[in-house]
Structure formats: structure tokens, C-alpha cells
Amino acid sequence: MNAPLSLLKMRFLTGLQYRAAAAAGILTQLFFGLIFIMVYVAFYTHNGAAQPMSLKEVVAYVWLQQMFFALIVLWQFDVELFELITGGNIAYELCRPWRLYPIWYAKLLAARLSSASLRCLPVALVVFILPEPYRMPLPTSPAAFLLFTLALLSGLLLVAAISMLVYISVFWTMSPVGSVLMIAVAGEFFAGMIVPVPLMPGWMQTIAGLLPFRWTVDFPFRVYTGHIGVREALAGIGIQMIWLAALAAAGEWLMGRALRRVVVQGG
Amino acid sequence: MSLITLTGIGKSFKVAKRSAGFAEAVKALFVREHTIVEALRDISFTVREGEIVGYIGPNGAGKSTTIKIMCGVLVPDAGACSIMGFTPWKDRVRYVRHIGVVFGQRSQLWWDVPVIDSFELLRDIYAIPPGIYRKNLDMLTEMLSLADILCTPVRQLSLGQRMRCEIAASLLHDPAILFLDEPTIGLDAESKIAVRNFIRTINRERGVTVILTTHDMHDIEALAGRILMIGKGTLLYDGSLSELRSRYGTQKTITVDYKAGASPIDVPGVQCLSWSSGRAVYTFDSDRIDITDLINRLSAGGELADVEIGSPPVDELILQLYKEHRV
Numbered sequence: 243m244n245a246p247l248s249l250l251k252m253r254f255l256t257g258l259q260y261r262a263a264a265a266a267g268i269l270t271q272l273f274f275g276l277i278f279i280m281v282y283v284a285f286y287t288h289n290g291a292a293q294p295m296s297l298k299e300v301v302a303y304v305w306l307q308q309m310f311f312a313l314i315v316l317w318q319f320d321v322e323l324f325e326l327i328t329g330g331n332i333a334y335e336l337c338r339p340w341r342l343y344p345i346w347y348a349k350l351l352a353a354r355l356s357s358a359s360l361r362c363l364p365v366a367l368v369v370f371i372l373p374e375p376y377r378m379p380l381p382t383s384p385a386a387f388l389l390f391t392l393a394l395l396s397g398l399l400l401v402a403a404i405s406m407l408v409y410i411s412v413f414w415t416m417s418p419v420g421s422v423l424m425i426a427v428a429g430e431f432f433a434g435m436i437v438p439v440p441l442m443p444g445w446m447q448t449i450a451g452l453l454p455f456r457w458t459v460d461f462p463f464r465v466y467t468g469h470i471g472v473r474e475a476l477a478g479i480g481i482q483m484i485w486l487a488a489l490a491a492a493g494e495w496l497m498g499r500a501l502r503r504v505v506v507q508g509g
Numbered sequence: 510m511s512l513i514t515l516t517g518i519g520k521s522f523k524v525a526k527r528s529a530g531f532a533e534a535v536k537a538l539f540v541r542e543h544t545i546v547e548a549l550r551d552i553s554f555t556v557r558e559g560e561i562v563g564y565i566g567p568n569g570a571g572k573s574t575t576i577k578i579m580c581g582v583l584v585p586d587a588g589a590c591s592i593m594g595f596t597p598w599k600d601r602v603r604y605v606r607h608i609g610v611v612f613g614q615r616s617q618l619w620w621d622v623p624v625i626d627s628f629e630l631l632r633d634i635y636a637i638p639p640g641i642y643r644k645n646l647d648m649l650t651e652m653l654s655l656a657d658i659l660c661t662p663v664r665q666l667s668l669g670q671r672m673r674c675e676i677a678a679s680l681l682h683d684p685a686i687l688f689l690d691e692p693t694i695g696l697d698a699e700s701k702i703a704v705r706n707f708i709r710t711i712n713r714e715r716g717v718t719v720i721l722t723t724h725d726m727h728d729i730e731a732l733a734g735r736i737l738m739i740g741k742g743t744l745l746y747d748g749s750l751s752e753l754r755s756r757y758g759t760q761k762t763i764t765v766d767y768k769a770g771a772s773p774i775d776v777p778g779v780q781c782l783s784w785s786s787g788r789a790v791y792t793f794d795s796d797r798i799d800i801t802d803l804i805n806r807l808s809a810g811g812e813l814a815d816v817e818i819g820s821p822p823v824d825e826l827i828l829q830l831y832k833e834h835r836v
Binding site: 244245247248249251252255256259330331332333334336337338339340341501502503504505506 | 522573577580581582583584601602603605606608610612615616617619621622626629630633634635636
């Protein structure tokens with residue numbers, strides 16, 4: 243087995259060690275999903291005007307958020323990596339025959355995949371059998387579902403590349419608090435985690451369009467609901483790839499610079 | 510042929526500084542004052558294959574910095590370093606396959622899972638062929654008596670057990686050089702001796718070159734044929750322990766037990782440290798006083814029951830060396 247796969251395995255083993263955390267996660271996801279949908283139901287019932295997204299689409303959007311929360315939420319950071327830098331265990335990291343950017347990237351993917359896999363299925367089992375209007379709708383077409391899967395996975399790659407920049411920033415700031423808070427607030431909002439992007443005012447949608455964040459949440463989820471059509475979805479996956487290449491290249495370059503000036507904290 | 514060559518290695522760190530107090534803290538918000546700390550200055554030495562080298566010096570002298578430069582973790586500001594033909598910080602990824610590292614104050618094992626899972630992860634990271642992994646694991650398990658603890662999560666191990674696992678983890682991939690940064694820190698006597706014996710054995714039987722830093726002079730006495738001493742970032746001494754002994758260790762103590770009541774004896778050049786009717790302790794310089802002669806003269810005070818001649822502990826020699834160089 244090669245190193246990234248075996249890191250993934252190690253992650254799963256660690257995740258399984260904490261069963262209560264996974265169970266609590268599932269309940270939290272269901273709870274927040276229900277609350278959000280209640281708010282939207284009230285909003286859609288008492289607001290007669292036509293909205294850019296139907297209630298059904300919004301319900302799917304909310305449940306997808308909750309199911310794949312661990313995959314795409316930006317502010318889920320791996321404390322272990324921060325501690326490697328600020329606590330000085332980076333020394334061991336650099337004694338291994340691997341390049342740091344790819345392996346940390348793999349670690350981030352492993353962390354997200356393992357934590358999502360423990361939550362996604364149980365949440366899915368529940369939300370597909372809830373009573374209307376809370377029930378999770380099926381994808382509009384097999385094509386939409388296939389494209390959604392692709393878009394979600396490249397969204398995962400993209401969110402990991404964005405968060406890598408936050409980890410690398412810690413080499414300079416020595417504390418994750420600032421960079422995490424900034425990116426969490428801005429990124430979460432413009433990704434469409436709080437309000438779906440189509441429900442935002444026009445000028446805000448323009449800003450969201452210029453940033454990479456909406457390609458991680460808003461885009462894949464609206465592909466699922468069919469709000470974004472097949473042709474548009476294919477083009478979107480192309481744009482995701484361009485963002486991914488740009489962010490990974492920037493990260494790799496910054497990481498090289500950071501390692502040249504690395505200081506092992508704590509002797 | 511030398512395996513490790515360091516020439517003129519220098520490294521300095523920028524350290525942010527501020528005095529205590531609220532006003533100072535507010536000021537530091539806008540203007541940061543930095544001082545440059547020179548951690549290493551012009552360090553040069555060579556190590557041959559199969560040597561065990563003890564690297565000593567007071568806290569903050571630059572031992573760990575040197576080790577980290579040799580492991581490819583830190584990039585020095587000046588100088589050159591060639592280890593097995595590699596420059597550690599330039600060829601890091603290819604180079605680190607050939608070395609094993611233990612930082613005594615850190616852990617390379619995954620905290621939450623059993624030790625054996627960490628070992629298997631290391632096997633995958635280093636792409637160790639299954640046959641070699643099996644063989645090394647069996648050997649290390651036996652030599653470090655790990656059989657009972659391999660399946661225990663790391664967080665439940667005692668420090669001594671964990672250190673044995675750390676050392677095993679650093680040797681799974683057959684490294685040619687082993688860097689040990691304070692491998693015996695915090696260990697009890699039994700674990701210390703186990704670790705020392707193990708280091709000696711792998712050096713002798715597998716020809717692993719060992720560089721270790723320590724504050725425990727017994728480690729040095731038991732292991733290192735050669736010591737490098739560093740203080741305030743410069744190399745102060747490079748030579749064997751016995752050389753150091755003959756240079757500074759000529760001061761000896763002699764303890765004499767008398768059978769019956771005896772009277773104190775005055776010998777010129779010999780200082781009496783304590784005297785009671787049954788026992789006397791003297792200290793003298795073995796370069797100037799002949800030991801046979803001294804014993805003869807002491808026996809004039811009464812019938813001797815026991816005589817014990819001791820060298821000062823290595824700790825004191827080192828302290829003397831530190832003092833001489835004002836570090």
C-alpha cells in the first residue's frame with residue numbers, strides 16, 4: 243500500500259476510535275438541517291413573490307449540505323496539522339521521504355473522507371424517508387446525478403487546496419486563529435453555506451462569482467437539483483479544474499518558501 | 510572515508526523581543542523589535558562510518574539545531590554539509606530514506622492507535638519490502654522487548670515503553686545513520702540501560718553510525734568513543750572521552766578505611782576532605798603524587814581495611830570544560 247492510502251486508513255482507524263463523536267455529528271447534522279428547512283418553509287409560505295429557487299430545490303440543497311458537511315465545509319480544519327507547525331513536530335514530518343505539499347493535501351482529503359463517510363450514509367438513510375416538505379428529493383436525472391458526483395468530488399479537491407493555503411499561512415503567523423476566522427467567515431458565506439447563492443442580491447452574486455468558494459458548495463448542489471443544467475455543469479467542472487490548478491500551484495510555491503525559512507518551535 | 514562532513518555551518522534565528530508590561534505589549538503591536546541569535550557559528554567536523562559520536566553541550570548551545578540541519582529539517586545560513594554524498598536540505602526527499610531520527614522530546618508515533626499501526630504506516634511511507642519489514646520488526650521486537658506493548662495505543666504507554674517504540678520506529682527502514690536527540694531524557698535506570706545496550710548492539714552488529722545528543726554523561730561513558738562539545742554555537746572540543754579524562758581528570762580521590770582507631774596523616778600535596786577514626790578521604794593530583802607511595806604513607810596511620818581510588822564523575826569534567834570556555 244502506498245503512503246497516502248495508508249494515511250487514509252490511519253485516519254479511518256482514528257475516526258472509528260471516537261464513535262461517540264461520529265454519532266453526535268450525525269444528530270447535529272439532522273438537527274441543523276431540520277431547523278434550516280423550517281425557516282425556509284416559513285419564508286416560502288409567507289412570501290408570495292416567485293423565488294429564484296423552488297422550495298424543493300432549497301430542501302435538497304440543505305440536506306446535501308448536511309450530508310456532505312465534512313467534505314465541503316471550509317472551516318473544518320485539521321488541528322493536527324496546525325500543531326505540527328506551531329508545536330514543532332514538523333521536524334519529524336520533514337524527516338520522511340515525501341514532499342510536504344502533496345502529503346498534507348492527501349492528509350486533508352483523508353480527514354474529510356473519513357469523517358464524511360461516518361456521517362453521510364446514516365444522515366442519507368433518514369432524510370430520504372422524512373415526511374414532506376422535509377423529505378430529500380431524488381436527483382432530477384441520472385446525468386444530473388453523475389455530474390453532481392463529479393462536481394462534488396472536484397469541489398472537495400478545491401476546498402482542500404483552499405485550506406492548504408490557510409495551513410501554509412501558519413508558517414508565518416504561528417497561530418491559526420486569524421487566518422481561519424477570516425477565511426471561515428468570508429469563505430463560508432460566499433460558498434453558499436449560509437444562504438444559497440441564487441437567493442443573494444445581485445451585487446453579492448457578482449462577488450461570489452469572482453471567488454473560488456461557490457465552486458465548492460453552491461455549484462455541485464445546484465447540479466444535483468437540476469437548477470444548473472447539464473451543459474452549464476460540464477463548463478462549471480472545467481472552471482473548477484482551472485481554480486484547482488491555480489490554487490495548488492500557488493500552495494506548492496508558498497510551501498517551498500515556507501520550508502526554506504522553517505523554524506522548529508520548542509527546540 | 511568520512512560519511513558525514515560539515516564545513517563552516519552557520520545558522521541564526523530572528524527572535525521577537527519585548528519587555529514585560531502592558532505598555533510594552535501595546536507598543537509591540539506596532540513595532541516589533543527583533544534580535545538575531547546566532548545559534549551556530551562555523552561548525553566543522555567529520556564522522557566516519559560506524560562511529561558512535563556523542564554530541565554534548567549545555568541547553569541552548571546548538572546541539573539540536575545541528576542535528577536538525579543534518580536531518581534536512583533546517584536550512585543553514587552558511588556552510589556546506591555532505592552526508593553520504595547528499596546535501597540534506599537540498600536532496601531531502603532522497604536523503605532521508607537513509608537516516609533514522611529520534612527526537613526524544615517529540616513523538617513520531619500516532620497517539621490514538623496501537624504501536625503496530627504506526628509501524629505499518631511507516632512501512633508504507635518508506636515503502637519497506639515486506640520481507641525486510643518482517644525481519645526488522647522481529648529483531649527490534651526481541652531486542653527492545655516490545656512483544657507485549659505492540660498492540661497498546663501509544664497514549665497508554667509509559668515514557669520508557671514509548672521511547673523503546675520510538676527507537677524501533679526509526680530503524681524499521683534499515684537506515685545507515687541514526688540521529689538520536691536526547692534518547693534517554695526522562696527514562697528510569699532500567700530503560701536507560703536497555704536503550705544504551707540496544708544502541709551499542711545495532712552499532713556493532715549492523716554497522717549503523719550513531720550521532721546522539723544527551724545531557725546524561727553516563728550515556729556518553731557507555732556509548733560514545735568520541736565526543737563533540739559545543740557551547741554558544743561553536744565547537745569547543747572534538748576527541749575521545751579518555752583524552753578528556755587525561756586532560757582534566759588527573760584529580761583523584763582516595764578513601765581509606767582503617768581497622769582500628771587511627772591517627773590522621775599529613776602528606777604534602779594531598780588534601781584531606783574528611784577524617785574520622787575509621788575512615789579518611791583525601792584528594793590529590795595523580796600527575797604529581799605517586800599512588801603506591803601515597804598508600805604506603807597512609808598505612809603508617811594504622812592497619813588498612815580497604816582502599817578505594819576514584820576518578821571524578823564525567824559530569825564534573827564536563828562542567829570544568831564548560832567553565833573553561835565560559836559557556
